[in-house]
Amino acid sequence: MSTARGARARARTEVTAAIKDEARRQLAKEGAAKLSLRAVARELGMVSSALYRYFPSRDDLLTALIIDAYDSLGQTAEAAHEKVADAGPIRRWAVVCEAVRGWALAHPHEYALIYGSPVPGYAAPDSTVPAASRVALLLIEIVRDAHRGVGVALPRLPAELKPEARRLGQDLAPDLPPEVVMAFAAAWAQLFGLIGFEVFGQFNRVVEDREAFFRHAVAQLGHGVGLVFPQDTGTGGGGSRSGS
Amino acid sequence: MSTARGARARARTEVTAAIKDEARRQLAKEGAAKLSLRAVARELGMVSSALYRYFPSRDDLLTALIIDAYDSLGQTAEAAHEKVADAGPIRRWAVVCEAVRGWALAHPHEYALIYGSPVPGYAAPDSTVPAASRVALLLIEIVRDAHRGVGVALPRLPAELKPEARRLGQDLAPDLPPEVVMAFAAAWAQLFGLIGFEVFGQFNRVVEDREAFFRHAVAQLGHGVGLVFPQDTGTGGGGSRSGS
DNA sequence: GTCTATAACGAGATAGAC
DNA sequence: GTCTATCTCGTTATAGAC
Numbered sequence: 001m002s003t004a005r006g007a008r009a010r011a012r013t014e015v016t017a018a019i020k021d022e023a024r025r026q027l028a029k030e031g032a033a034k035l036s037l038r039a040v041a042r043e044l045g046m047v048s049s050a051l052y053r054y055f056p057s058r059d060d061l062l063t064a065l066i067i068d069a070y071d072s073l074g075q076t077a078e079a080a081h082e083k084v085a086d087a088g089p090i091r092r093w094a095v096v097c098e099a100v101r102g103w104a105l106a107h108p109h110e111y112a113l114i115y116g117s118p119v120p121g122y123a124a125p126d127s128t129v130p131a132a133s134r135v136a137l138l139l140i141e142i143v144r145d146a147h148r149g150v151g152v153a154l155p156r157l158p159a160e161l162k163p164e165a166r167r168l169g170q171d172l173a174p175d176l177p178p179e180v181v182m183a184f185a186a187a188w189a190q191l192f193g194l195i196g197f198e199v200f201g202q203f204n205r206v207v208e209d210r211e212a213f214f215r216h217a218v219a220q221l222g223h224g225v226g227l228v229f230p231q232d233t234g235t236g237g238g239g240s241r242s243g244s
Numbered sequence: 245m246s247t248a249r250g251a252r253a254r255a256r257t258e259v260t261a262a263i264k265d266e267a268r269r270q271l272a273k274e275g276a277a278k279l280s281l282r283a284v285a286r287e288l289g290m291v292s293s294a295l296y297r298y299f300p301s302r303d304d305l306l307t308a309l310i311i312d313a314y315d316s317l318g319q320t321a322e323a324a325h326e327k328v329a330d331a332g333p334i335r336r337w338a339v340v341c342e343a344v345r346g347w348a349l350a351h352p353h354e355y356a357l358i359y360g361s362p363v364p365g366y367a368a369p370d371s372t373v374p375a376a377s378r379v380a381l382l383l384i385e386i387v388r389d390a391h392r393g394v395g396v397a398l399p400r401l402p403a404e405l406k407p408e409a410r411r412l413g414q415d416l417a418p419d420l421p422p423e424v425v426m427a428f429a430a431a432w433a434q435l436f437g438l439i440g441f442e443v444f445g446q447f448n449r450v451v452e453d454r455e456a457f458f459r460h461a462v463a464q465l466g467h468g469v470g471l472v473f474p475q476d477t478g479t480g481g482g483g484s485r486s487g488s
Numbered sequence: 489g490t491c492t493a494t495a496a497c498g499a500g501a502t503a504g505a506c
Numbered sequence: 507g508t509c510t511a512t513c514t515c516g517t518t519a520t521a522g523a524c
Binding site: 029030031033034112115116117118119120124129155157158160161163164167168182183185186189190191192193194196197200201202203205206207208209212213215216217219220221223224 | 273274275277278356359360361362363364368373399401402404405407408411412426427429430433434435436437438440441444445446447449450451452453456457459460461463464465467468
């Protein structure tokens with residue numbers, strides 16, 4: 001990305017961007033399953049064979065769109081986080097979750113591309129993993145901060161899950177106790193359950209004030225991973241809820 | 245559906261079933277977006293216009309598949325529940341959630357049809373609502389049982405959510421306190437977050453022992469809606485996992 | 489009445505020759 | 507890079523078989 005690069009290179013990135021823009025437009029109209037190189041080319045006034053100089057196949061174009069979507073989401077979440085970097089973990093958790101929701105609602109088709117049904121006949125390559133991990137890594141960083149020093153009581157892990165938690169913790173956050181790692185993995189999936197239900201219309205005629213609902217649900221999710229208030233006044237009994 | 249119905253009626257239901265079976269096969273291979281009446285007819289050795297005697301349009305066929313999927317899932321969940329109808333709410337909650345997961349893993353394409361990305365250009369009509377509600381109604385019935393008599397302490401609802409909870413509770417479970425209703429709505433979405441992540445491959449290379457993970461996560465979900473143990477009697481060892 | 493088949497429409501995708 | 511011939515699709519009108 002040097003500032004002084006040739007006109008060729010600049011033209012290439014411009015065309016690449018135009019292709020992806022048009023592909024995203026088609027994604028919105030017809031869905032990922034019907035994404036067709038030919039249609040993209042036609043809309044751009046190019047010929048389909050010319051597209052292959054930019055993307056070797058339809059699947060590669062799809063992969064690029066997927067990585068872009070993950071990165072766009074990740075960047076949105078990270079930017080939102082930076083604005084409250086000095087706040088406590090609870091607030092940062094809420095802000096990041098709400099940023100993820102906001103992005104999903106603003107980009108429902110790209111959300112469907114990365115968190116919706118798999119595209120028939122397409123398998124995402126490993127090259128999507130780093131971008132796909134950004135939100136999870138950001139969230140677990142917040143959880144790590146929350147657990148630094150203070151040991152929050154979470155429900156004990158069943159023995160069968162201990163090895164799983166250790167394995168997962170090694171990659172993710174070696175300093176976190178296994179029950180926090182597992183609770184985080186669950187919260188991660190559950191966060192996207194909440195968002196997916198909203199984006200995909202499952203809350204239609206069920207939950208109306210979705211913003212308030214999400215705020216509340218996400219706070220509870222945070223409790224589940226040990227994000228409790230140092231002095232928890234207002235919101236009632238937070239973290240460990242299991243005493244009969 | 246009288247037992248003594250004419251050959252006409254029998255033939256009609258048989259052809260209808262054959263059409264839906266073939267359509268489901270196409271669903272698995274190409275996805276809902278590419279479901280085509282002509283391809284279904286071709287595969288059945290019929291002519292496309294003949295299909296219109298059974299389904300007035302492609303969207304109506306899709307609607308029938310969606311309702312069938314919801315009903316299949318609902319029936320699976322209800323059947324699993326009946327087998328443990330005498331157990332405590334915690335065990336019943338776990339059994340139903342695991343039945344839902346089992347169905348989803350056994351029918352990933354139908355799961356994608358009802359809980360995945362929306363089909364472009366298709367809007368589900370109201371006639372899908374009853375079938376779509378079965379699992380939620382079953383789950384909230386368990387929560388109601390758990391809360392009968394005993395008042396479990398859940399985090400207080402923020403004031404902004406009170407009206408929402410009351411409105412939702414009126415349809416769903418008028419005897420439940422609003423914070424339980426809201427917690428349940430969240431748990432409902434989160435359950436499908438867990439299942440969706442597994443079915444759609446988001447847990448690949450992340451969570452390996454998914455059965456144990458799900459069991460644990462679902463127990464935590466239950467805690468979130470107030471399913472805590474007095475003493476869990478249930479038949480199997482499904483129960484007490486909430487220490488501290 | 490109930491069904492299937494033929495034919496056609498307008499729109500769009502696709503493959504291959506040039 | 508262009509053009510054309512041949513596919514697909516959803517849907518309808520119509521005619522005839524049972």
